[in-house]
Amino acid sequence: MPGLTLYNSLTRSLEAFEPLDQARGVRVYSCGPTVYNYAHLGNLRAYVFTDTLSRTLTWKGYPLTHIINITDVGHLTSDADAGDDKMEAAARAQARSIWEIAAHYTDAFKANIRDLNIREPSRWSVATDHIAEMIDFAKQIAIDHCYELDTGLYFDTSTVADYGRLAGAQDDAAEGRIDPVAGKRHPQDFAIWRKSPPGEQRQMEWDSPWGMGAPGWHLECSVMSLKYLGAPFDIHTGGIDHREIHHPNEIAQNQAFCGCSDSGAHFWMHNNFLVDRSGKMSKSKGGFTTLQSLIDAGVHPLAYRLLCLQAHYRSELEFSTENLAAALVRLKRMIKVVDVQLWREYEATGDAVNHPSRYLPIPREKWAEADVAGVLTDFEAAISQDLNTPRCLPLLEEVLVDPTIDNTKRWHLIATIDEVLGLNLLSTRRSDLRIRPASATVCAEDIEARLVERKEARAGKDFARSDAIRDELAAAGVEVMDGDPLGWDWKPAL
Numbered sequence: 001m002p003g004l005t006l007y008n009s010l011t012r013s014l015e016a017f018e019p020l021d022q023a024r025g026v027r028v029y030s031c032g033p034t035v036y037n038y039a040h041l042g043n044l045r046a047y048v049f050t051d052t053l054s055r056t057l058t059w060k061g062y063p064l065t066h067i068i069n070i071t072d073v074g075h076l077t078s079d080a081d082a083g084d085d086k087m088e089a090a091a092r093a094q095a096r097s098i099w100e101i102a103a104h105y106t107d108a109f110k111a112n113i114r115d116l117n118i119r120e121p122s123r124w125s126v127a128t129d130h131i132a133e134m135i136d137f138a139k140q141i142a143i144d145h146c147y148e149l150d151t152g153l154y155f156d157t158s159t160v161a162d163y164g165r166l167a168g169a170q171d172d173a174a175e176g177r178i179d180p181v182a183g184k185r186h187p188q189d190f191a192i193w194r195k196s197p198p199g200e201q202r203q204m205e206w207d208s209p210w211g212m213g214a215p216g217w218h219l220e221c222s223v224m225s226l227k228y229l230g231a232p233f234d235i236h237t238g239g240i241d242h243r244e245i246h247h248p249n250e251i252a253q254n255q256a257f258c259g260c261s262d263s264g265a266h267f268w269m270h271n272n273f274l275v276d277r278s279g280k281m282s283k284s285k286g287g288f289t290t291l292q293s294l295i296d297a298g299v300h301p302l303a304y305r306l307l308c309l310q311a312h313y314r315s316e317l318e319f320s321t322e323n324l325a326a327a328l329v330r331l332k333r334m335i336k337v338v339d340v341q342l343w344r345e346y347e348a349t350g351d352a353v354n355h356p357s358r359y360l361p362i363p364r365e366k367w368a369e370a371d372v373a374g375v376l377t378d379f380e381a382a383i384s385q386d387l388n389t390p391r392c393l394p395l396l397e398e399v400l401v402d403p404t405i406d407n408t409k410r411w412h413l414i415a416t417i418d419e420v421l422g423l424n425l426l427s428t429r430r431s432d433l434r435i436r437p438a439s440a441t442v443c444a445e446d447i448e449a450r451l452v453e454r455k456e457a458r459a460g461k462d463f464a465r466s467d468a469i470r471d472e473l474a475a476a477g478v479e480v481m482d483g484d485p486l487g488w489d490w491k492p493a494l
């Protein structure tokens with residue numbers, strides 16, 4: 001089988017991937033969401049990427065342990081070392097307890113994960129469940145690598161070899177984001193324990209050898225990855241912003257803890273950003289686009305998944321209504337083939353044995369016998385090349401329409417490929433793709449009835465009436481699509 005090649009940010013190069021420990025399988029840690037607000041679409045791109053990675057590893061037959069953390073403490077309102085914790089600030093602003101805030105946004109995040117057909121990790125690891133372990137970890141590195149100031153316990157980055165090697169050329173912008181703290185020995189030094197300001201009681205604070213306070217954000221990922229995966233483990237993921245500060249700091253802690261130069265993970269992988277030129281993709285500034293807002297506008301969430309897959313995870317991806325609408329059309333086109341050829345055939349026969357769920361992925365050892373090795377090897381070569389999903393999609397589309405492939409084989413092939421791409425192609429119906437916008441003032445039946453009236457008006461050459469109906473529907477948020485090649489007579493206006 002084609003070997004897996006992945007881009008390692010640590011070496012800035014493509015490297016052949018092999019598990020460090022074949023018997024344990026592949027161990028992956030992904031930096032998870034900070035649950036003080038809803039995830040925006042950019043955040044969710046990071047998890048479509050990790051899902052593609054973990055699906056690919058599983059598809060290639062590796063046993064997988066995947067941890068995603070939930071940051072419910074310690075992430076400050078900037079990359080600063082002093083100041084407000086994002087969770088505390090959100091709790092104050094909403095007059096709710098931090099625990100309520102964390103529970104609410106964690107649930108919302110997990111709903112996004114389900115809507116995007118992202119597989120659950122082996123474990124969601126919650127930061128506040130690991131405070132004692134974080135204190136133990138800090139105690140072990142404190143003497144040789146840390147110093148205490150009035151504001152907290154700081155990591156001295158000059159005590160480890162090659163600090164910041166992951167970030168590559170020192171990024172001035174990243175350094176500029178770190179507010180100066182009086183007494184810090186080097187600008188890059190960071191808090192691993194933040195003391196509560198004197199006379200101030202925080203909602204989330206714990207006792208420690210350095211006084212009441214809370215852990216610094218970077219500490220949790222070192223502690224939880226080590227606890228659940230051991231060190232070194234195979235792959236650590238996060239958004240590209242983490243390559244500059246969060247991950248170099250995790251690496252420094254890992255080096256201090258092991259007393260070696262090991263970064264803690266074999267591969268460090270980073271997804272590039274989803275960018276929105278209108279500047280709407282900032283979680284801390286608010287006013288951003290959530291997955292739920294797309295669903296409320298009538299867009300199926302898997303259209304967003306497809307939008308992500310259309311770009312390589314290391315490329316910037318531009319978000320716009322037009323790009324999203326184009327991805328939705330592409331998804332509709334794929335689903336239409338399955339709906340018309342597979343589902344309608346099944347409905348016509350009504351024979352339970354023909355139910356589409358009978359088309360299961362073909363196990364690798366049966367590829368040759370099922371005569372699908374050619375197609376699947378091409379697909380595997382593309383996904384194995386640093387998860388090249390944009391190259392996988394045309395291969396999938398070819399399988400959908402290739403007249404030389406017989407239908408039984410076609411649906412098994414789609415099931416096999418969809419294990420990696422996660423577009424739910426065999427279980428989503430055309431009708432599922434048409435989501436009623438939350439603000440819609442008409443229901444689908446009304447729209448269909450108005451379209452029948454319009455057809456009659458056009459047949460009678462009453463174009464004024466036909467136009468008036470189209471305008472009325474437009475006012476209700478429905479775009480009439482005359483002559484749509486996919487046979488959709490209308491869609492919610494985006």
Ligand code: AMP
Nearest residue numbers: 033034042043045046238239273274281
């Ligand atoms: P946060 O909840 O802010 O800690 O971020 C969760 C994940 O989203 C992290 O891996 C970030 O690096 C990633 N991320 C943040 N903004 C974007 C963006 N615009 N595009 C892609 N990934 C992002």
Ligand code: ZN
Nearest residue numbers: 031032221246
């Ligand atoms: Zn992290």
